[in-house]
Amino acid sequence: MIEIEHLSKVYIDKNGRVNALQDVSLSIQKGDIFGVIGMSGAGKSTLLRCLSMLETPSEGRILLEGQDLSTLKGAARRAAHKKMGVVFQGYNLLMQKTVAENVAFPLRLEKKADKAAVDARVAELLALVGLADRAGAYPAQLSGGQKQRVAIARALAANPAVLLCDEPTSALDALTTRSVLELLADINRKLGVTIVIITHELNVVKTVCNRMAVIDDSHIVEQGDTARIFEAPQSRIARLLLGKEEA
Amino acid sequence: MSEFLAQYGPLLLQGTGETLYMTAASTFFAYLLGLPMGVLLTVTKPGALAPAPRFQAVFGWLVNVLRSLPFIILMIFVIPFTRALVGTSIGCTAAIVPLTLSAAPFVARMVESSLEEVDAGVVEAVKSMGATNWQIVTRVMLVESVPSLLRGLSISTITILGYTAITGAVGAGGLGNLALRFGYQRYQKDVMYATIVLLVLLVCIIQSVFNFAARRADRSRR
Numbered sequence: 382m383i384e385i386e387h388l389s390k391v392y393i394d395k396n397g398r399v400n401a402l403q404d405v406s407l408s409i410q411k412g413d414i415f416g417v418i419g420m421s422g423a424g425k426s427t428l429l430r431c432l433s434m435l436e437t438p439s440e441g442r443i444l445l446e447g448q449d450l451s452t453l454k455g456a457a458r459r460a461a462h463k464k465m466g467v468v469f470q471g472y473n474l475l476m477q478k479t480v481a482e483n484v485a486f487p488l489r490l491e492k493k494a495d496k497a498a499v500d501a502r503v504a505e506l507l508a509l510v511g512l513a514d515r516a517g518a519y520p521a522q523l524s525g526g527q528k529q530r531v532a533i534a535r536a537l538a539a540n541p542a543v544l545l546c547d548e549p550t551s552a553l554d555a556l557t558t559r560s561v562l563e564l565l566a567d568i569n570r571k572l573g574v575t576i577v578i579i580t581h582e583l584n585v586v587k588t589v590c591n592r593m594a595v596i597d598d599s600h601i602v603e604q605g606d607t608a609r610i611f612e613a614p615q616s617r618i619a620r621l622l623l624g625k626e627e628a
Numbered sequence: 629m630s631e632f633l634a635q636y637g638p639l640l641l642q643g644t645g646e647t648l649y650m651t652a653a654s655t656f657f658a659y660l661l662g663l664p665m666g667v668l669l670t671v672t673k674p675g676a677l678a679p680a681p682r683f684q685a686v687f688g689w690l691v692n693v694l695r696s697l698p699f700i701i702l703m704i705f706v707i708p709f710t711r712a713l714v715g716t717s718i719g720c721t722a723a724i725v726p727l728t729l730s731a732a733p734f735v736a737r738m739v740e741s742s743l744e745e746v747d748a749g750v751v752e753a754v755k756s757m758g759a760t761n762w763q764i765v766t767r768v769m770l771v772e773s774v775p776s777l778l779r780g781l782s783i784s785t786i787t788i789l790g791y792t793a794i795t796g797a798v799g800a801g802g803l804g805n806l807a808l809r810f811g812y813q814r815y816q817k818d819v820m821y822a823t824i825v826l827l828v829l830l831v832c833i834i835q836s837v838f839n840f841a842a843r844r845a846d847r848s849r850r
Binding site for chain 2: 434435459460471474475477490519520521
């Protein structure tokens, strides 16, 4: 589904070069809920930004269903964007639009958006995320968990093959986190959407991810089945995270 | 009082009408020019939608030069252009030309600062949906910033209203012209006081109407 091959990302700022990612290779299978865990500054957000084509890799490539994302331009690039829905930590909803308008937004970007079809799809998505009764509300009137549900519905609107989630629960309390994770697992089961979750919360990976990778200091230090890594972590950072080694 | 109104009432009414006409028309045309200018200033910044740092620097410099030109000098400077455009350089309609030219760069900066307030995360989210830059500008930036744009519109309108008084000095109509003709040239202070009261009233009304509209339009507050 997604193959990341020798991906590197270098930022150049006034302090010089910053290697945010170095030689990262990952393989994400269709139907996975793939967790990428790491500490702040490890490079996990850069990884997601490269995956969602908000950043261009410095080296290496990302293949989505065999298509190299980093070479795409113009209309082909926009078409590839539509294969991936992105959910952000800060929700990033349109504050001047209602819940329904937010969910409809990606659909209305199409030139030939059929109003009845859009309305039907929005109703279906809001029912899926359990917000059918809040269609006319504005984001400012919603709780954090509800906002993230709207963001998930919006990310799913254009029927993407992949859902990319950047710290989707990091701004939420424990109970809300659990319900959002249940929703993601539900979506994965019902719609067969491949999900990538970037997080610093161990609990998130443990709860929903079938496979995972550990990122530390711009490198992937470990990847594989979640159960296997939780059982017998190989890397030092994973052992630290799991409390199997003292810092 | 009633005697004063009987004598000068029609004149003051006409002056108010002319001031409103000049203000409304100039504001409209200033936004017609200034809105795209403000969008261009915003989207060409480094790291923005369509970065063009060199163009941005030159264009920003041009806007600043235009803004630093004192209005009364600009008004005289553009007389040939005004004459070519509206056939005369005297009167309310002629005054709209320098008013528009002077206000457009100001409006551009107001629009720019409103668009800057739009959450960069929201723009990224929409980008990740595969939106074109045109869609991002017209459906996100200009929509999310409506309350701020309305507050800017209120400031721009009141600034232009103030400038219309200066055009009175060179023969355009309006309340400023009345104040100058009667208050300054004929020592009729009462007429000048009346124009001041009217101008203050106009400013208050414009301010509260736009503020109300901005509050009503803003859905990002509960």
